[in-house]
Amino acid sequence: MRKLTDRFGRVHEYLRLSITDKNNLKYSYNDSDIRTHKGLHSKDMLTKDELYRMVRIFINEFGFKKVRLTGGEPLMRKELPELLEELNVLKKEIDFTIAITTNGVLLFDKLSKLKRSGVTELNINLDTLDRKKFHKITGKDKFLEVMNSLSVALGYGFDKVKINCVVVKGVNDDEIPHFAAFAYLKNTNVRFIEYNSFGPASENDKRFIPVSRIKDIIGREHNISLKEESRNEVAEEFRILGSTGTVSFISALTGDFCDSCRKIRITPRGHLKLCKFSKKSSELDLKPLLRDSKYTDADICKFIAGIARIKKAHRPPPEEIIQLKAGNKITM
Numbered sequence: 001m002r003k004l005t006d007r008f009g010r011v012h013e014y015l016r017l018s019i020t021d022k023n024n025l026k027y028s029y030n031d032s033d034i035r036t037h038k039g040l041h042s043k044d045m046l047t048k049d050e051l052y053r054m055v056r057i058f059i060n061e062f063g064f065k066k067v068r069l070t071g072g073e074p075l076m077r078k079e080l081p082e083l084l085e086e087l088n089v090l091k092k093e094i095d096f097t098i099a100i101t102t103n104g105v106l107l108f109d110k111l112s113k114l115k116r117s118g119v120t121e122l123n124i125n126l127d128t129l130d131r132k133k134f135h136k137i138t139g140k141d142k143f144l145e146v147m148n149s150l151s152v153a154l155g156y157g158f159d160k161v162k163i164n165c166v167v168v169k170g171v172n173d174d175e176i177p178h179f180a181a182f183a184y185l186k187n188t189n190v191r192f193i194e195y196n197s198f199g200p201a202s203e204n205d206k207r208f209i210p211v212s213r214i215k216d217i218i219g220r221e222h223n224i225s226l227k228e229e230s231r232n233e234v235a236e237e238f239r240i241l242g243s244t245g246t247v248s249f250i251s252a253l254t255g256d257f258c259d260s261c262r263k264i265r266i267t268p269r270g271h272l273k274l275c276k277f278s279k280k281s282s283e284l285d286l287k288p289l290l291r292d293s294k295y296t297d298a299d300i301c302k303f304i305a306g307i308a309r310i311k312k313a314h315r316p317p318p319e320e321i322i323q324l325k326a327g328n329k330i331t332m
């Protein structure tokens with residue numbers, strides 16, 4: 001089996017597959033293009049069969065080890081149960097991890113089905129532990145649904161359940177200690193993520209808090225120590241003394257993990273992105289290839305292997321990232 005390697009020797013084995021652009025929560029501090037996005041027409045999105053075919057190619061042909069289904073909100077995709085059933089059959093032939101990132105609103109009723117369909121890792125996006133604030137920043141009074149889903153998920157036997165918290169100055173930075181206490185008390189993992197928007201630098205500056213500051217705030221109340229195995233990973237994970245809970249930090253704007261990057265993304269439109277921050281001009285549009293019967297899996301592999309060669313060594317500098325067009329983020 002060949003590996004998907006770029007010219008810097010990085011082997012890719014982790015696919016982030018965005019299966020819908022639709023979202024039932026729109027955070028007020030997200031970029032305006034995301035908040036006002038009307039949604040793609042279904043014909044412009046990969047079909048369930050095309051999504052499955054892409055996963056099969058990455059697993060069977062390139063030896064990928066993990067697939068994370070994302071969105072928008074992936075639980076809103078109607079064919080998700082069928083897609084997962086097919087992935088679970090594939091997983092029995094060749095082992096790989098199926099993970100999902102969700103906002104948790106629809107999760108409660110789906111937990112059992114997800115578990116039975118081979119999903120072993122859940123990331124739940126949650127930026128506040130306050131019901132009123134949740135309503136205010138998302139426009140929906142769905143906090144209790146998310147918390148119910150989360151508390152059941154924690155005891156449901158998944159290999160990993162993590163909470164993703166984007167820290168936004170003036171919005172939820174006052175809750176950093178509460179989230180750390182939540183990780184401590186619930187013996188779970190909270191991942192603190194630096195805010196990074198695509199738009200005017202001044203907007204980003206107003207809302208940005210670096211991971212170094214978040215660590216300081218937590219360090220005042222908890223004794224935390226780095227798990228060596230997570231050193232230089234995208235999310236550095238720290239033990240909290242006195243608990244099996246952990247906190248992780250993702251320096252979305254200030255960190256540099258590109259030397260060990262092993263991720264490839266596919267957008268709901270079927271565009272392959274080599275990097276979270278790559279420009280549209282460097283994306284590979286897989287949809288026409290998948291929809292033309294003259295292209296075999298082997299042909300598609302050649303296109304993918306070819307584009308992987310042009311992956312850049314590093315992402316753009318922070319000042320360029322925040323100036324990328326907001327529309328770019330929708331395709332992530």
Ligand code: SF4
Pocket residue numbers: 257258259260261262263274275276277313314315
């Ligand atoms: S910024 Fe791009 S190249 Fe760097 S780690 Fe993230 S996805 Fe990989």
